[in-house]
Amino acid sequence: MNDRFAPLPDPPYYAVIFTNQLAEDAAGYGEMADKMVILATQQDGYIGAESTRDINGLGITVSYWKDHSALVDWKKQVDHLGAQALGKSRWYKHYNLRIAKVERNYSGPEGR
Amino acid sequence: MNDRFAPLPDPPYYAVIFTNQLAEDAAGYGEMADKMVILATQQDGYIGAESTRDINGLGITVSYWKDHSALVDWKKQVDHLGAQALGKSRWYKHYNLRIAKVERNYSGPEGR
Numbered sequence: 525m526n527d528r529f530a531p532l533p534d535p536p537y538y539a540v541i542f543t544n545q546l547a548e549d550a551a552g553y554g555e556m557a558d559k560m561v562i563l564a565t566q567q568d569g570y571i572g573a574e575s576t577r578d579i580n581g582l583g584i585t586v587s588y589w590k591d592h593s594a595l596v597d598w599k600k601q602v603d604h605l606g607a608q609a610l611g612k613s614r615w616y617k618h619y620n621l622r623i624a625k626v627e628r629n630y631s632g633p634e635g636r
Numbered sequence: 637m638n639d640r641f642a643p644l645p646d647p648p649y650y651a652v653i654f655t656n657q658l659a660e661d662a663a664g665y666g667e668m669a670d671k672m673v674i675l676a677t678q679q680d681g682y683i684g685a686e687s688t689r690d691i692n693g694l695g696i697t698v699s700y701w702k703d704h705s706a707l708v709d710w711k712k713q714v715d716h717l718g719a720q721a722l723g724k725s726r727w728y729k730h731y732n733l734r735i736a737k738v739e740r741n742y743s744g745p746e747g748r
Contacts, residue, residue, distance in 0.1 A: 528694050529655060529732050539736050541651060541698055543641060543686045574655045574732070576696050578688045582640050584696040586653055620641050620686070620743045624651050624736035631732045 530572025530588050532629045537571060538589040539626050544619035546581035553615045556605075563601045569594025588626070595623065642684025642700050644741045649683060650701040651738050656731035658693035665727045668717075675713045681706025700738070707735065 546553065564570050569590035577583035589595040658665065676682050681702035689695035701707040 528657070529730060532732060532734075539651075539653060539734065541653065541738075543698070545640070574696060576688055576690045576694045578690060582688045584686060584688050584698065586655070586696065586698075616745055618641060618743065619745070620644060620741065622644075622651065622738045622741040624738040626653075626734045626736040629732065629734040631730065633728055633731070 528574060528576075529631075530574050530586075532631060533571060533590075535626045535628055537626050538592055538595050539624045540587045540589070540595055541622040541624060542583075542585045542587075542619060543621075544583050544585075545617040546577075546583065547615055547617045550581070550615045556615070559605060560602055563605065564598055567594060567598045567601065570598070592623075640686060640688075641743075642686050642698075644743055645683060645702075647738045647740055649738050650704055650707050651736045652699045652701070652707055653734040653736060654695075654697045654699075654731060655733075656695050656697075657729040658689075658695065659727055659729045662693070662727045668727070671717060672714055675717065676710055679706060679710045679713065682710070704735075704737075 561573070564573065564587060571588035571590060573585060573587040575583070575585040587595070587598075589598070673685070676685065676699060683700035683702060685697060685699040687695070687697040699707070699710075701710070
């Protein structure tokens with residue numbers, strides 16, 4: 525295990541699944557993403573996040589939250605930053621966002 | 637939008653969030669992963685999947701299912717293939733698996 529994995533608290537808790545394709549010109553994206561992460565970690569109810577992106581710019585970030593109100597509070601912060609509005613118009617070619625309630629979780633492989 | 641995004645049916649439906657770190661020696665992993673995808677697409681209740689992996693081998697695959705029983709059926713198929721057992725002992729350095737019920741979804745950015 526390393527720090528790219530989020531903790532596994534006892535369910536239920538919430539996941540925000542954000543799948544996104546970066547545009548060819550995504551200048552400034554890295555800075556904005558860093559700010560969003562800092563905002564998340566400062567938020568009450570933030571559990572952690574898992575994030576990866578391939579060389580073609582397809583990224584998946586899943587952030588985890590203690591309850592639904594915690595993720596709503598975070599969304600307000602992000603809106604305030606203006607990141608979301610900017611992202612819509614500039615950084616993302618396409619994205620899917622899903623809010624889901626985690627019912628079960630486990631990790632593996634056993635014995636490592 | 638491209639074919640790396642899964643459809644967004646009306647919630648609720650289920651997501652299996654699989655975050656995994658490949659081992660340094662992951663020979664044979666690609667073939668197994670291909671087989672698992674084929675099994676999924678043949679399964680009743682399969683909606684789609686989104687998957688990406690960075691150059692350090694950190695991958696996130698989220699598969700989407702019409703209901704909980706559909707994903708349980710798929711898990712049985714995967715077990716039968718033996719992929720899961722092999723993966724535990726060989727391909728994955730670590731993984732987190734979460735089963736979550738999608739309550740809300742949307743896509744963006746608007747106007748593209």
